[in-house]
Amino acid sequence: MDISSFLFQPSVFLIWTSLVKTLFILFGAILPLVSLAVFAERKVSAFIQDRVGPNRVGAPTSLVGFKKDYSLWGLGQMVADPIKLLLKENFIPKSVNKFYYYIAPKLTMIPPLLVLAVIPFGSSFLGVPMVIANVDIGILFVFAVSSLGVYGIVLAGWASNSKYPFLGGIRSSSQMISYELALGLSVVPIFLICGTLNLSQIVDWQVKNGWLIAPFAVGGGSLSLVQRVLLWIPMVISFVIFLVSMFAETNRTPFDLPEAEQELIGGYHTEYSSMGFALFFLGEYAAMIAGSGVIVTLFFGGWSLPFIPDGSSHWLFGLTNIPDWLPGVVWGFVNINVFFAKVSLFIFFFIWVRWTVPRFRYDQLMKLGWIYFFEIALANIFLAALVLVYIK
Amino acid sequence: MAFVVQRPKLNLAEKLYLPAVLGGLLLTIRHFFKGAAGRNVTMQYPEVKWDDHLPEWYRGAPTLVADEWGRERCVSCQLCEFICPPRAITITPEEIPNSDPWAKVEKRPKEFEIDMIRCIYCGLCEEVCPEQAIYLRKDYSITGYTRAEMKHDKAKLYELGGVKAGVVNKWNEKK
Numbered sequence: 001m002d003i004s005s006f007l008f009q010p011s012v013f014l015i016w017t018s019l020v021k022t023l024f025i026l027f028g029a030i031l032p033l034v035s036l037a038v039f040a041e042r043k044v045s046a047f048i049q050d051r052v053g054p055n056r057v058g059a060p061t062s063l064v065g066f067k068k069d070y071s072l073w074g075l076g077q078m079v080a081d082p083i084k085l086l087l088k089e090n091f092i093p094k095s096v097n098k099f100y101y102y103i104a105p106k107l108t109m110i111p112p113l114l115v116l117a118v119i120p121f122g123s124s125f126l127g128v129p130m131v132i133a134n135v136d137i138g139i140l141f142v143f144a145v146s147s148l149g150v151y152g153i154v155l156a157g158w159a160s161n162s163k164y165p166f167l168g169g170i171r172s173s174s175q176m177i178s179y180e181l182a183l184g185l186s187v188v189p190i191f192l193i194c195g196t197l198n199l200s201q202i203v204d205w206q207v208k209n210g211w212l213i214a215p216f217a218v219g220g221g222s223l224s225l226v227q228r229v230l231l232w233i234p235m236v237i238s239f240v241i242f243l244v245s246m247f248a249e250t251n252r253t254p255f256d257l258p259e260a261e262q263e264l265i266g267g268y269h270t271e272y273s274s275m276g277f278a279l280f281f282l283g284e285y286a287a288m289i290a291g292s293g294v295i296v297t298l299f300f301g302g303w304s305l306p307f308i309p310d311g312s313s314h315w316l317f318g319l320t321n322i323p324d325w326l327p328g329v330v331w332g333f334v335n336i337n338v339f340f341a342k343v344s345l346f347i348f349f350f351i352w353v354r355w356t357v358p359r360f361r362y363d364q365l366m367k368l369g370w371i372y373f374f375e376i377a378l379a380n381i382f383l384a385a386l387v388l389v390y391i392k
Numbered sequence: 393m394a395f396v397v398q399r400p401k402l403n404l405a406e407k408l409y410l411p412a413v414l415g416g417l418l419l420t421i422r423h424f425f426k427g428a429a430g431r432n433v434t435m436q437y438p439e440v441k442w443d444d445h446l447p448e449w450y451r452g453a454p455t456l457v458a459d460e461w462g463r464e465r466c467v468s469c470q471l472c473e474f475i476c477p478p479r480a481i482t483i484t485p486e487e488i489p490n491s492d493p494w495a496k497v498e499k500r501p502k503e504f505e506i507d508m509i510r511c512i513y514c515g516l517c518e519e520v521c522p523e524q525a526i527y528l529r530k531d532y533s534i535t536g537y538t539r540a541e542m543k544h545d546k547a548k549l550y551e552l553g554g555v556k557a558g559v560v561n562k563w564n565e566k567k
């Protein structure tokens with residue numbers, strides 16, 4: 001059997017394409033995006049506070065014979081920050097529980113990366129769907145895995161054997177039980193409307209019937225514009241609850257109680273240095289990216305833009321004498337970029353909110369989660385069901 | 393006496409948080425675009441310096457000045473050395489030899505050292521000087537790689553100080 005027919009056996013094909021997609025997501029998208037998000041965090045916070053932000057580190061072109069260095073608006077910081085963290089001493093306090101102290105950062109970092117496995121980040125590319133694992137339990141997988149991230153934080157807080165990390169860990173666990181319920185319930189209307197848990201099919205539904213957060217109907221779906229506007233009402237409620245819960249899920253301000261620099265000196269990662277701290281950092285920003293990805297997929301149509309075809313298209317501005325695969329490649333590429341553009345916008349929104357809204361007090365978060373969001377999300381399910389009954 | 397602080401009565405919009413959050417977001421995005429357009433208040437230090445904004449009375453590094461004929465004004469009376477609170481000044485006086493054009497002036501400093509690590513920029517040396525020979529100029533960025541480098545000797549002090557012409561009645565405004 002020659003190599004090409006071996007590679008195109010269905011099972012083998014699935015394995016190596018999944019590997020390629022995983023490598024692309026990890027090293028082509030997540031790591032650069034995390035780096036960029038850290039840089040954006042510093043730059044956006046600086047602009048919001050009327051400062052300049054990092055603007056020195058750039059291309060050291062004078063080292064290779066050019067006349068001057070170019071600062072490139074400080075973009076070199078993207079490289080300098082990880083290098084700094086890598087080169088630092090990994091100091092481990094004597095009093096920690098070594099085993100849990102070691103695995104806690106990894107436990108925080110892995111769940112957000114796993115979440116990305118089920119998110120469709122593009123339509124298709126040469127017939128290969130741009131999602132690593134197209135599983136039918138989609139969103140359940142997301143919830144199941146992303147709530148595992150809290151174990152890393154709790155373990156870090158406990159294993160550090162120090163009071164501030166401990167408080168951070170406790171806060172993290174009790175924060176989790178107060179928002180997780182609302183987070184799960186707020187997306188139930190989506191499944192009522194789309195009739196599926198599979199994230200790829202939810203995106204397909206939105207391609208046909210318009211994004212869930214935007215009441216337009218252009219893709220030739222079964223719903224009319226009036227029906228879309230009616231469905232839009234429960235969707236906005238869902239979106240607000242999901243978004244706020246997502247802020248709590250990713251430990252971002254205004255719900256960054258486990259970290260709370262001012263109160264807990266960094267909270268659960270106080271005792272970590274070097275790569276341990278870097279992994280927490282990576283995990284937090286990867287969670288932000290994964291959370292943005294989930295929001296974009298559920299409410300903002302994933303990789304779709306109105307009037308832009310997907311990877312199965314054979315149309316390229318009416319050109320006729322082009323190879324058959326070219327339109328699919330072009331639009332597949334465009335779709336991937338649309339997805340990451342939307343994700344980047346959401347990352348900007350996360351940062352923007354962080355530098356706007358002060359941290360909630362502890363009881364306020366519990367009250368918000370248990371008394372308001374839980375009930376509203378529950379009522380919203382019935383509202384969505386009633387709307388569905390009315391329009392069907 | 394104990395008293396009760398009245399909690400403000402919030403209406404529905406305030407209880408919802410959302411209008412306030414949206415207002416805050418609008419405010420910060422305005423600042424974001426202002427900052428992104430480059431209109432921020434940060435002074436880019438090594439490129440832009442304080443020098444143009446220093447007030448007239450700024451107290452920088454103490455320096456020695458010569459008069460308009462090139463005579464060093466200092467006569468080594470050592471008042472500044474005595475008054476200097478951190479004892480940063482060390483003066484070694486010497487007599488002016490007869491061959492010198494300024495031989496009629498009794499003394500001059502053979503060596504005049506100000507240890508800029510010790511100097512606290514208080515300006516007492518300038519105030520006490522009867523000959524109006526020592527002035528605090530506007531140099532504020534005094535740095536060096538070694539301690540020896542941070543000790544300003546006579547040549548360095550004259551180089552920083554330059555020439556001050558005429559009689560400066562530094563007490564006039566304080567009379």
